[in-house]
Amino acid sequence: MEQSSTNRRWELILIGALGGILVAVAFIAFGQIGSSDAAPAQAATGDDVLAAGIAWEDDIIPFLVPKASLPLAPADEVHVANAPAMPPAITRSEQAIVEVHFEVVENVALIDPANGVEFETWGYKIAGDSAPVIGTPGPVIRARVGDVFRFTVTNPASNTHPHNVDFHAVTGQGGGAEATVVAPGETRTIEARLLYPGVFMYHCAFGDVPEHIAHGMYGGIVVDPETPLPPADHEFYVVQSEYYTDSLEPGLSDLDRDALLDEEPSMVVFNGLKGALTENPLEIEVGDRARFFFVNAGIDLDSNFHPIGSHWDAVWQEGATYSPPIRGSQTTLVPAGGGVVVDLIGQVPSRIILVDHALTRAFYKGAVGYVDVVGDPNPEIFEATTES
Template sequence: MIGLVVAMLAAAIGIVGLGITASRDSVDDALVTEKVDELLAAAPAAVEAPAGESVLPVFVPKAELLPVPATEINVSYAPAVPPASGRTTPAIVEVHFEVVENVVAIDPATGVEYETWGFRLNGDSQVNMGTPGPMIRARVGDVLRFTLTNPATSTHPHNIDLHAVTGQGGGAADTTVAPGETKTIEARMLYPGMFMYHCAYGDVPLHIAHGMYGGILVDPAEPLPTVEQEVYMVQSEYYTNSTEPGLVETDRQSLTDENPSMVVFNGAKGALSGDNTLTMAVGDTMRIYFVNAGLNLDSNFHPIGSHWDAVYPEAALLNPPIRGSQTTLVAAGGGTVVELIGQVPSTIVLVDHALTRTFDKGALGTIVVTGEANPEIFEALGDGVPATDDSPAAVAGETVEIVAGSWNVQDMDAPDEFAADESPADYSINELRIAVGTTVTWINNDEQIHTVTDVDGAFDSGFFATGESWSYTFDTVGEFEYFCIPHPWMRAKVIVEG
């Protein structure tokens, strides 16, 4: 854009100068007109230039580049994001990964285990699961010096295709390493954005399905505005022959059929919920750098109970963001950068809005927003149905406890969902039988915000926090199934008898 402005300014100066020259009697007007036309033809068109103009950085020769400062951090494990460098000049960014092949829990709550293949920082033996791999952060114009080691203890050859890299196979051809080998490439970061990387060796779908993927962020020369929190997220799929507890194997046919057994965030069910939930304060902005590793399904990324205040489609950071979006589409092998604001205290639920992937297969994360309520944005009105002269005579009330830990992610439609001995339990009573006119009070003894919401819309508590309660008087005979909006696996019933 600077080049465009300079070129147009030079053309304008030239034209003015020629105009002055033409006012002299000794100069041929036709000659001046010809020169003006030449200048105008050579000047970039203001409207067309953004599409036709090169956005590639001006290269500083590699021989003149220095390594990044010793204090600069360029890698981190999900969901952490390396801090922005703050540099205004390019440098050499050195990153060294090693392959990790291990059996790990991909559904810790039920004990489903799978042999994942992934990436970790070289020598980091404390990391047993490299799925997703570490996030890399560089700056446009930087040279990435990337090294991949495949330990001698590995079983398979591997490599890495970095979508941020321009070169054969995104570097895959020159990073192919058999067990015991190490290879290095250097690549210029040409375009800013959030890019996927993955193994591209042999049966590429199989290697990705085993967990060999991650993300690389290339910051633009003019960095994005500072926000209070940044998060690294990857959506991916597992294709297993079972979802029962124990070690499961790959179902290669379901991989071909594009029918995953699990769809997850950050490599496993529960990786961004329960004890791993994200947190933010009211008024803060969270920026999420998101990659859809697929390998087959597009993602319909949506924050239940919030909005994307800003979306950079395809994570293309040279372009202005969309403002005020509800759901953004992320192609398999693509990315996005989204921002949301903590407007009110609540639990925001991050989902793929092809919702069977969320509630049946695991693509669910949570953000707990804490702080002062703002009734100008959201307020629950009333504590239930007010009594009237025609209401049935009041009877002794009932109390239902929302039990501690009920917010931890569970399977939807569990066979014991409404059983008295449901495990793990969400409520102290799963099927409450009462007489018409009874007032039921729900007490939140969990650490998270909840709602009590009838599936058919008969009542809705709104959010109520730990230690708070909400009451509703049932004056109609019938069966009322209810659930919690931010934790929809929490389901129970009230049966009202005449």
């Protein structure tokens, strides 16, 4: 008995010692993790990072001309367009004030015209624009880095919900969300400096934000870099987004909240409705370079953006146009709430099919669009060598 209790005491001492060693090892390990966490801050100003070609003193934010001395952008400069159109690139060398005025639209719209599926859509339009638009995606906005973006939003008194806009291109509270809340009948204005070039999403961020986005409140804003991108022959604005309808039958469908919660959209579409870019294909000629300013509005799915029968000749990943593009890609990943700038070249006459290459979405849910390349064949690039 006594012997056994002595053994037990030794066991406890041994366990205690092992425990102590483990704790000490853990301390050392965590200490190392902690110090490696701290390391990048030191390295960021050190020789390693400079050797890698990164110099934080080269701020990518341009010198900001005081806004009190900025002129309005030239009167003939276009800053808004409805999908799939893009305003021309902004190539001026000076900063300016860019004024844009949106109006909120609340509609019931055909989101799958071929099958008669209707949905309550909310969105944005260019104020005063008489073009028939459903407001989703909202118009694309274009300005230049360093510009003051003077944005006004009006929610007509005939609407029923408050809305706002969160611009991913805007630095400040919620991308301007709090300062742009407009109840029906209200108008509000913000001024925001566009600090970074790129292609950015904007969306309503009022109340139940997923609900507002699910009804169609999103679009893109392109901020051109100080050094313009190499020119393209065509520029297009394409937005991918999701609908969560409780029905795919003809008539008015409702928001399926279970599907929204499960992130299982009934439709994934380009430019606001099923068939937007298949009923009205984009057209380019052989030899043309076509550039796409693409936004993935989500809500939830990443996009695997791919041109069937072609390549992305250039990809400005994440739409970050300050950085050089990668060249010669097949499929580019665009996160929800992200964007990309991609170029393709129409090498041979054919129909290039734009898809989200998660192909269930393309084949069954609507994430498909056509780019028709017209012109002379080039058998050096493609030739069917048997008769069909």
